Amino acid sequence: MEGHDGRMVLCGSNGYDKKYYFNEEFSNLPESIKRQLQVMCVWFTEECGGILTLEFEEDGTLEFCHTTSEYDGYYDEIGADLKIKQYREEGQELLKALETYYKVFYLGEDVEDDEDSDDGDSDGFDDDDNGADEE
Numbered sequence: 001m002e003g004h005d006g007r008m009v010l011c012g013s014n015g016y017d018k019k020y021y022f023n024e025e026f027s028n029l030p031e032s033i034k035r036q037l038q039v040m041c042v043w044f045t046e047e048c049g050g051i052l053t054l055e056f057e058e059d060g061t062l063e064f065c066h067t068t069s070e071y072d073g074y075y076d077e078i079g080a081d082l083k084i085k086q087y088r089e090e091g092q093e094l095l096k097a098l099e100t101y102y103k104v105f106y107l108g109e110d111v112e113d114d115e116d117s118d119d120g121d122s123d124g125f126d127d128d129d130n131g132a133d134e135e
Helices: 032-046 077-090 092-105 112-115
Strands: 007-013 018-020 050-055 060-067
Touching: 007 032, 018 032, 032 050, 032 077, 032 092, 060 077, 060 092, 077 092
Parallel strands: none
Antiparallel strands: 007 018, 007 050, 050 060
16 A cells, blocks of 8 residues: 555554554564554554654665644644654664665665664564564
């Protein structure tokens, strides 16, 4: 599924319809990562309102895109910007791992290209968070 300007949508939540969407093209991500994304998106729309999507840009950067209905008097734009800043800070490792995943499997980039700027974790995901706890 494509979002704004042809970017690939990873997931999103709609506070108006009370629905969560996950792009099945990413179904091979660990269940724990999928759950984290769902909690992040749904929590955002419950607290701030509107619609939130996580979208990959052409270069593989993961962007938070939030929109609102022009008639929504309850939407908290300042709160939304602060919440996204909080997510970027607290979820920095997860977001970097998702970007690396997308660059390797969808853009065909070599993992070693990003290792110079990375902390050396070659697959991008924590070894503790690989879904093995769901046996």
